[in-house]
Amino acid sequence: MRFMPHTGNDVAAMLETIGAKHLDDLIAHVPASLRARATINLDRGRSEADVVREISALAARNTGASGFLSFLGAGYYRHYVPAAVRAVIARAEFATGYTPYQAEASQGTTQAIFEFQTLITQLTAMEVANASMYDGASAVAEAVLMARRLMPRRSVVALSRALWPEYRATIRTYLSALDGLDIVEVPFDDATGATDLPALDRIANDRLLCMVTGYPNALGIIEPLGAIAEMTHRAGALAISATAEGIALGLLRAPGELGVDIAVGEGQSLGLPLQFGGPGVGFMAARLTHLRQMPGRLVGQTRDRDGRRAFCLTLNTREQHIRRERATSNICTNHSLCALAATVYLSLMGRLGLRELAERNVELAHQAVAVLEAAGIRRRFSGPFFNEFALKLANPSAALEAAERKQILAGVALGPDYPELSDALLVSVTEMNLGGEFSRLAAAIAEVR
Amino acid sequence: MASAGRIGPVAVPETPSTPNRIEPVAGVPLIFELSSEGRRATDLSPRAAGERRGAEIIGVELCRDDLPGFPELSEPQVLRHFLRLSQLNFAQALQFYPLGSCTMKYNPVVNDELAALAGLAGLHPATPAHLAQGALEMIARMEAALAEITGMDAVSLHPAAGAQGELTGLLMVRAYHRKRGEVRHKVIIPDTSHGTNPASCTLAGFEVIVAKSNRRGYLEAAEVRRLVSDDVAAMMVTNPNTLGIFEPEIQDIAAALHDRGAMLYLDGANMNALFGVAKPGHMGADIVQLNLHKSFSTPHGGGGPGAGPVAVKKHLEPFLPLPRLKHSGAGYEFDAERPDSIGRMRSFHNNFGMIVRAYAYILALGGDGLGMASRLAILGANYLRKRLQPHFPSATGEPSMHECVLSHDLEKRAGVSTLEIAKRLLDFGIHPPTIYFPLVVPGALMIEPTETESKEILDSFVDAMERIYDEALNDPERVKSAPQTLPVSRVDEAGAARRPILRWEKKA
Numbered sequence: 001m002r003f004m005p006h007t008g009n010d011v012a013a014m015l016e017t018i019g020a021k022h023l024d025d026l027i028a029h030v031p032a033s034l035r036a037r038a039t040i041n042l043d044r045g046r047s048e049a050d051v052v053r054e055i056s057a058l059a060a061r062n063t064g065a066s067g068f069l070s071f072l073g074a075g076y077y078r079h080y081v082p083a084a085v086r087a088v089i090a091r092a093e094f095a096t097g098y099t100p101y102q103a104e105a106s107q108g109t110t111q112a113i114f115e116f117q118t119l120i121t122q123l124t125a126m127e128v129a130n131a132s133m134y135d136g137a138s139a140v141a142e143a144v145l146m147a148r149r150l151m152p153r154r155s156v157v158a159l160s161r162a163l164w165p166e167y168r169a170t171i172r173t174y175l176s177a178l179d180g181l182d183i184v185e186v187p188f189d190d191a192t193g194a195t196d197l198p199a200l201d202r203i204a205n206d207r208l209l210c211m212v213t214g215y216p217n218a219l220g221i222i223e224p225l226g227a228i229a230e231m232t233h234r235a236g237a238l239a240i241s242a243t244a245e246g247i248a249l250g251l252l253r254a255p256g257e258l259g260v261d262i263a264v265g266e267g268q269s270l271g272l273p274l275q276f277g278g279p280g281v282g283f284m285a286a287r288l289t290h291l292r293q294m295p296g297r298l299v300g301q302t303r304d305r306d307g308r309r310a311f312c313l314t315l316n317t318r319e320q321h322i323r324r325e326r327a328t329s330n331i332c333t334n335h336s337l338c339a340l341a342a343t344v345y346l347s348l349m350g351r352l353g354l355r356e357l358a359e360r361n362v363e364l365a366h367q368a369v370a371v372l373e374a375a376g377i378r379r380r381f382s383g384p385f386f387n388e389f390a391l392k393l394a395n396p397s398a399a400l401e402a403a404e405r406k407q408i409l410a411g412v413a414l415g416p417d418y419p420e421l422s423d424a425l426l427v428s429v430t431e432m433n434l435g436g437e438f439s440r441l442a443a444a445i446a447e448v449r
Numbered sequence: 450m451a452s453a454g455r456i457g458p459v460a461v462p463e464t465p466s467t468p469n470r471i472e473p474v475a476g477v478p479l480i481f482e483l484s485s486e487g488r489r490a491t492d493l494s495p496r497a498a499g500e501r502r503g504a505e506i507i508g509v510e511l512c513r514d515d516l517p518g519f520p521e522l523s524e525p526q527v528l529r530h531f532l533r534l535s536q537l538n539f540a541q542a543l544q545f546y547p548l549g550s551c552t553m554k555y556n557p558v559v560n561d562e563l564a565a566l567a568g569l570a571g572l573h574p575a576t577p578a579h580l581a582q583g584a585l586e587m588i589a590r591m592e593a594a595l596a597e598i599t600g601m602d603a604v605s606l607h608p609a610a611g612a613q614g615e616l617t618g619l620l621m622v623r624a625y626h627r628k629r630g631e632v633r634h635k636v637i638i639p640d641t642s643h644g645t646n647p648a649s650c651t652l653a654g655f656e657v658i659v660a661k662s663n664r665r666g667y668l669e670a671a672e673v674r675r676l677v678s679d680d681v682a683a684m685m686v687t688n689p690n691t692l693g694i695f696e697p698e699i700q701d702i703a704a705a706l707h708d709r710g711a712m713l714y715l716d717g718a719n720m721n722a723l724f725g726v727a728k729p730g731h732m733g734a735d736i737v738q739l740n741l742h743k744s745f746s747t748p749h750g751g752g753g754p755g756a757g758p759v760a761v762k763k764h765l766e767p768f769l770p771l772p773r774l775k776h777s778g779a780g781y782e783f784d785a786e787r788p789d790s791i792g793r794m795r796s797f798h799n800n801f802g803m804i805v806r807a808y809a810y811i812l813a814l815g816g817d818g819l820g821m822a823s824r825l826a827i828l829g830a831n832y833l834r835k836r837l838q839p840h841f842p843s844a845t846g847e848p849s850m851h852e853c854v855l856s857h858d859l860e861k862r863a864g865v866s867t868l869e870i871a872k873r874l875l876d877f878g879i880h881p882p883t884i885y886f887p888l889v890v891p892g893a894l895m896i897e898p899t900e901t902e903s904k905e906i907l908d909s910f911v912d913a914m915e916r917i918y919d920e921a922l923n924d925p926e927r928v929k930s931a932p933q934t935l936p937v938s939r940v941d942e943a944g945a946a947r948r949p950i951l952r953w954e955k956k957a
Contacts, residue, residue: 001818003555003746004825005903011825014832014904023824026831027726029848030695034727038820040598045815048559055809058587059568064580072573075796082491084528090561092542093535098551099752101883103940104932105875107477108537109751115480118952122518128951131752134609137796145652166796173770173792174616177623177654222511244796251503253513266796275564276584277574277797279609279754291949297752302945304937305930308476314945320612320648321886325657330648333610333742337750340531347480347527351519353491359503360493366506384507404577412575431493
């Protein structure tokens with residue numbers, strides 16, 4: 001077996017040292033009734049070439065991965081990933097180490113995490129960010145749990161209905177075992193697609209624990225996050241923002257500037273492949289005063305014995321391996337390598353490039369809308385949008401089918417998650433979409449409008 | 450770093466010729482400190498003439514002014530920065546990395562290539578099911594393979610990591626009891642457990658009861674019988690436990706729990722000992738979570754991403770998280786209509802990139818290879834235990850499985866701590882074992898060699914440990930001042946916590 005270096009002689013010598021005759025002597029103490037039935041009935045092992053053949057055949061059956069024009073988004077976005085990102089994360093020095101418990105032997109990983117934390121604070125205009133969470137949905141769920149620790153006496157968790165359905169569902173699961181919490185949904189305005197401020201105002205009282213808003217939201221709309229945060233604060237509650245499209249933060253006013261207390265999101269847009277939805281990477285940023293209630297790993301800057309700058313995991317008395325049942329979270333392994341990809345990606349995009357890319361996404365998405373409108377297809381909502389928008393269509397699923405026949409994945413129907421939006425198709429446009437694609441999309445959809 | 454590529458002990462100079470002045474590549478500047486205003490590492494294709502800028506289109510009032518402090522470098526500078534950082538790391542591919550309970554086995558490089566295939570890496574999670582049949586079939590095959598390996602009935606690949614798998618499992622336990630009209634508040638956890646177990650219990654709304662392992666290092670069914678009640682929802686057991694011992698009474702423990710309507714949750718963190726040796730399903734487990742980044746060879750990534758599938762017996766299948774894969778006449782698709790499910794734990798289906806790698810690993814080893822992997826992992830741990838016995842005796846007299854937990858008398862004899870031994874190992878180009886865990890063994894060294902390390906490597910580890918033992922007695926300062934050959938000397942972790950600096954800030 002090619003991954004195991006033991007020769008027959010090695011095994012014999014090792015057994016002799018131990019004082020055993022056969023490998024199975026070493027497991028003779030395992031109850032016989034278990035051993036007798038333990039054989040794994042799977043095919044025999046295969047050569048590397050055979051494994052490649054087998055997996056490649058499965059990959060080839062994913063016809064939707066290539067050959068289509070794609071406007072799929074809805075929380076995961078197609079962006080160009082520079083080759084340098086893959087070149088770095090493919091390094092075994094990064095990929096095959098574990099959590100940097102031994103600081104002296106992991107200055108590369110700890111410094112990269114410190115840089116990630118810094119980049120996330122810059123992107124969100126917050127004061128502190130952790131080393132990463134699993135993904136956007138679990139990060140927002142952890143943010144709500146963090147808010148609860150900060151405000152243990154409050155009970156109402158408000159979620160914008162225009163927060164991603166998967167994020168709302170994950171929050172519900174994470175909170176399902178905790179007593180005394182009410183989850184309420186704040187509707188969105190049917191005309192603008194933004195969170196309905198008067199509706200939020202009605203529940204903004206001293207029971208409100210936090211308000212969670214998508215930024216941009218699940219309908220593609222750039223929420224009036226400042227006004228939402230202000231209203232939330234007036235009730236003495238915490239404002240949480242969740243961003244699924246990280247590129248947007250290169251252009252839009254930062255959550256921290258707008259008064260948000262905990263800014264979380266999904267970092268897949270920042271250098272990770274689509275990979276059928278995972279692994280992505282969650283990010284979480286907050287105010288320094290809330291640091292002690294933050295979940296997840298943190299890297300801090302310090303010195304070595306000779307006074308040189310060094311980095312290490314820190315404040316781990318918040319964490320499960322020290323605090324056990326009183327920890328801020330159970331998270332242990334996070335998505336470190338994905339956070340590294342985001343760090344490299346953001347470093348490559350840089351101060352100028354990230355903003356330009358974000359602007360280009362806006363320009364192309366608005367170009368697409370102009371082309372669609374010229375073909376008589378209207379947006380479902382009037383609010384400002386970044387690179388994703390909902391179209392108003394009589395029959396979105398028929399439009400999707402018609403487009404698919406023309407080798408176009410036109411978007412994601414909103415009806416399954418929002419029964420009230422059975423007339424809406426969510427379309428995402430990024431720098432991966434070339435201008436010429438929009439008329440093909442318009443023509444395909446217009447056919448069945 | 451001079452030591453980056455070496456394996457096994459290297460000659461450490463008797464007296465370092467330039468004490469405290471070793472700066473091979475130490476002090477890699479932060480990426481922000483390398484910036485120069487106006488420099489860039491990316492170019493966009495040109496904008497069409499006359500096109501309005503994005504900020505004008507949506508309105509500047511919605512836009513930020515700038516990204517102050519953001520990096521400004523060229524592409525080669527960025528690449529060099531991160532490659533230099535990479536050289537400051539120890540890693541499994543470079544070094545012996547016997548970090549106990551983490552299963553730092555070889556990560557087959559072909560698996561990374563396979564995950565990057567366009568048909569897998571380029572697949573959007575919202576792709577219609579009929580255009581993603583290959584991926585869905587791989588998920589189905591992986592579920593079936595894990596069910597066979599664990600002896601369980603149904604598998605969900607949804608959880609993102611072992612700890613999320615634990616939470617998933619515990620929420621299912623809760624949902625199961627509720628469905629039967631019972632509310633149970635407590636979960637039993639052994640004193641040897643991983644910290645994630647009690648933390649997951651709290652998140653799942655359970656109170657923790659601690660079960661004591663006996664003096665031989667394992668759990669007795671009698672202790673479980675003493676603690677279990679109608680208010681106990683489940684017990685979480687890691688098997689082999691964190692002392693590396695197979696729990697000999699596991700079947701009786703399961704019976705003791707089941708007699709009172711409680712579930713056995715088996716933490717599969719140590720599954721690498723069990724392939725073809727014993728199946729959790731036969732032990733009486735109702736739930737097992739697996740860590741694909743441990744037993745199934747997916748890269749640890751410096752702290753993830755991993756994946757934490759859960760496998761369950763039939764009675765818990767309705768409670769598995771959403772979405773569930775189902776097969777109809779037309780092929781595979783995801784099913785979200787499952788009223789008893791605990792719901793969703795994350796944004797999309799699963800950590801698919803890790804599933805691909807783990808599936809490739811299972812194909813490569815096959816049922817026979819997996820069985821051999823566990824046997825050789827067990828061989829390695831017992832070999833190290835035996836060879837280290839004179840100075841680093843085992844914390845238990847019971848036979849070891851895939852890892853061994855050792856102790857030592859150096860603290861007493863020479864005032865040298867386990868931490869200092871660990872730091873000294875770094876000078877030998879060896880990543881230290883897990884230390885001070887499990888908590889029941891003072892100064893523990895928890896060593897998991899895995900099946901992918903050769904006898905020569907294990908021998909060189911023994912040599913290093915023996916040498917350190919000797920140094921501790923004869924030249925304790927040598928050990929206490931370690932590491933001496935790394936890019937940094939001992940890092941002041943207490944200082945980091947006292948005065949947290951958690952980000953770089955632009956000097957005003």
